[in-house]
Amino acid sequence: MVDTASKPASDHVTRPDRTQYTAQTGPIDVDAPPAAVDVAALGRKLMGTWADIRVAAREFAKNPALQRIEGLSLDDHRARVFGQLKLLVDNGQVHRAFPKSVGGRDDHGGNIAGFEELVTADPSLQIKSGVQWGLFGAAVLHLGTERHHQKYLPGIMSLEVPGAFAMTETGHGSDVAAIATTATYDPETQEFVIDTPFRGAWKDYLGNAAKDGIACTLFAQLITNGVNHGVHCFYVPIRDTATGEFLPGIGGEDDGLKGGLNGIDNGRLHFTDVRIPRENLLNRYGDVAEDGTYSSSIASPGRRFFTMLGTLVQGRVSLDGAATLGSAMGLTIAITYGNQRRQFTAGSDTDEEVLLDYQRHQRRLIPRLATTYAQVFAHDKLLVKFDEVFSGKADTDEDRQDLETLAAALKPLSTWHALDTLQETREACGGAGFLVENRITSLRADLDVYVTFEGDNNVLLQLVAKRLLTDYSKKFAKADAGALARYVVAQAADRAYHGTGLRSLAQTVADFGSTARSVGQLRDPQTQRELLTDRVETMIAEVATRLRNANKLSKQKAADLFNSQQNELIEAARAHGELLQWEAFTEALETVQDAGTKQVLTWLRDLFGLGLIEKHVAWHIIHGRLSPQRAQAVSAYIDRLVARLRPQAQSLVDAFGFEQEHLRAKIASGAEAERQAEAREYYREQRASGTAPIDEKTLQKKSK
Incomplete structure (x- = not known):
């Protein structure tokens, strides 16, 4: 619950620089149009293509019998989770992906969507059910033939045959x-x-x-x-x-x-x-x-191997979605708490400030919220692609390769982001965040292994990089090293001085002489797309040039050469994944009808895109894509976006749709708001009755 205590009129001030400040929300750009989020409609959109299945699965996850009990012994926790698998069978949750011939529903996308929601109950339940039906059962389904299906799948589906x-x-x-x-x-x-x-x-x-x-x-x-x-x-x-x-x-x-x-x-x-x-x-x-x-x-043999392993890609797909849900849960807890918890009397003689009114607290949480939104939209596109491939709607070799590349690009980003976000939200909640009763530490521990299972993240990004190199080399199959080098130089020069929007952005900075007013081009999605796309293209082009003659070297020297570019390749693949997330966010924006929601999501998308540029600002400066002044404009505008989004932060996490039965975190239950209200009322009554003790500092001031 957001603190909605009324404020005296004197708490609202307009500064000469046309920025308003309130004790509750911090700085707001008054030139920005007012915006409000339609939480219900946005929540439905965040549920994605299989919204009905997600809603039903999340409702099912509210069952206390499915939920984790903290502090159980190893044996007791294992026994509880195995018993929970039987509840999933009884509810029919596990049968969606299996063939209709054995009692399933042939619903591959819906199966993953419902499965991911189990992370709200207990990640152990989610992963153990994934082992049974998403790995053991899926191997029989996708690598076996009809006789294997008839012989083995019924027992696997009913849990009569638990398997590894x-x-x-x-x-x-x-x-x-x-x-x-x-x-x-x-x-x-x-x-x-x-x-x-x-x-x-x-x-x-x-x-x-x-x-x-x-x-x-x-x-x-x-x-x-x-x-x-x-x-x-x-x-x-x-x-x-x-x-x-x-x-x-x-x-x-x-x-x-x-x-x-x-x-x-x-x-x-x-x-x-x-x-x-x-x-x-x-x-x-x-x-x-x-x-x-x-x-x-x-x-x-090589293609056969990758085809067989490609049929098991659903593990990576589901981890991308589950990790994103984990980030969303952590942010919901921390932002809700930050909207209620008060600390320090920075702008008042009597009232302490809400944590989320502090700029640093906003900077810690709101950009991570923007990234989580980008991941939600990117994951839905991944899930749609997965369903198209496994339903047979789009099942060519190219479709399967695209799916594998997309999963390998997104799973590392979302799982790394989950660990980063859960650690930051834990710290943002102080000592309360360290208590197991508030869920964040347990989520952080359970999701830790997501970064290395179903494919180590760095290895997956190498697969993505190799695909990018392959696509790049097709464009220059007959080009010599000199031609490639000339292309890179020409490309760099074109991007630096004549790229869409970049030259005019530099001129804007020079004319206005103020980074605060040079943000017009930064708001342009084409400028963001240009900067993000250019980084991927240039990194791949540079590495491809260095690797051009590898096929003429001995096996050892070629391996050494490739190894010397490994870090750059992984960074390029990571940049590619970030671009995919930005594109998914931008596409999702185009379908939003409510004006207020669209405005807020546009700010959030811009925060995500410019946050990526800020994160890699050294690269952009070194490669001549941004001048130091332009880089300064990026950071300045991010600060403005964060301030704009501060009043919307609670609505944005409320749209994730988690109820207390999902979060099970006392600090996000409203208890902190009640404590703060009690404390404020206590001191208010003291002041009103004249029984409040006199502060020693006041006496010292009077004596002077």
Whole structure:
């Protein structure tokens, strides 16, 4: 609840520079039109394409039986979450993505949308359900054929068969192609023999492996007739269903207590001469005949590998959405608290200031709110693309590559942002933020691993960078190094001096002589787009020029050359992801009908875009895209935008639609507002009755 206590007229002042200040809201540009947010309509828009499913899932998440209980022991938390999976089955939450032939709904986008909302109940529940149905079950669905669907999916969907997704190895995490587990075909018995030949080949960090799983989808190098055909997936029983003990040849360990997500029984598995029937190969993309002959509809081993892994992209898609929800929850808690908590009598002899009235507090939270909005809109576009690919509406190789690149670009940004935002919101709430009862520390701990699982963020951005390089090289397939170098120089010169809007922006600064009045071009979305796009293009062009002759070098020298550009490539990919988010925000703006909401969201979009430019301002100055004066204008306008958005901050977080049953944070419940009102009334009554003690400082002033 926002503090709405009335203010005396003297608290409102107009300064000569045409900026108004109020004790409640801080500086406001009076030339800006008044704006108010239609919270209900904006909330519906933030729910995205599958709004009805999100609303229903969030309502379901209000069930106390689904929610985390802080302070549970490891065993109790695991047991509670496993029991919660059964509630999901009973509610039908987990069946959306599965085929209608086995009782599902073939709704891939809706499935992910509903699944993401479980983060409000307990991230452990979200991720454990993701292991069961989004990884273990999805591997059978997407890598198996109809006979596998009929045989395995009913038990997976009903939770009769809890399972693990055995891809990652202790020695190989992100480099899946190099995993060491083998599945060697024996034509005499028509069986595959599964082996983890050394300790580094053990399957590790697997949800459901330590305790609950009785089967797994296992990824191994398929070897038949002495030929390794690369990584394939197999359905492997791992425990006796009656006793819960490991089957012969299988062993494992419990990963134990983790930094978060302790409702999930992560563990490791190892295999020694474990035999499974030939039919347990999930053979959608590669098969082995009875005599050991290998066949595949995809001739290229590399393309086959990436096609198989691409079918499992939904983990990255869902993490992008869940991390964004985590950021939104943290910001809702911190901004609500900041609107109620008072500290220091900066502008009054009697009343303390609301925290969110301090510029630094606004700068800490409101730009992160802008980024979170950008992520919400970008995620919905990602989810639509995901649904188009997996529903078959747009299922070409190019569509799948676009989906994989989009997921690899957005998941790192949203998961890193979640950790940054939750840490900042924790600090912004002071000691109260450190209390477990206020959720932020637990969210921060649980979401920590999101940055490294389903693909380490830096590795994912390398995949994006390679795609950008490939697209760039297609434009210059026959160009020599000199031509490329000349292109980069020409491009840089054109961008610096003749790029859309940039020259006139510089002239504006020079003519007006004031950074405060040079913001006209900065508000232009074309200027923002130009600066953001140019950074991606130039970084890729520069790296491509340096790598141009790599194919003429030895393998080692080529690797060394590529490694020397790794950091620049990752930064370029990150810039590409940021551009995608900005574009999604801008597209979303075009569909907003309410004038007040559109004005506020435009300020928020501008804050996001200019915040990116400010973050990378050194690059823009070094490359001649911004002069120091223009860079100063960027920061000055950001300060103005933050001040404009301050009165709208509560509405913007209210639009996320979280109720107290979702937040479960006492400092965001209105309790702080009640405490502050009680304290203010106490001192007001003292002053009114004349019983307030005299301040020593007052006596000292009178004596002088």
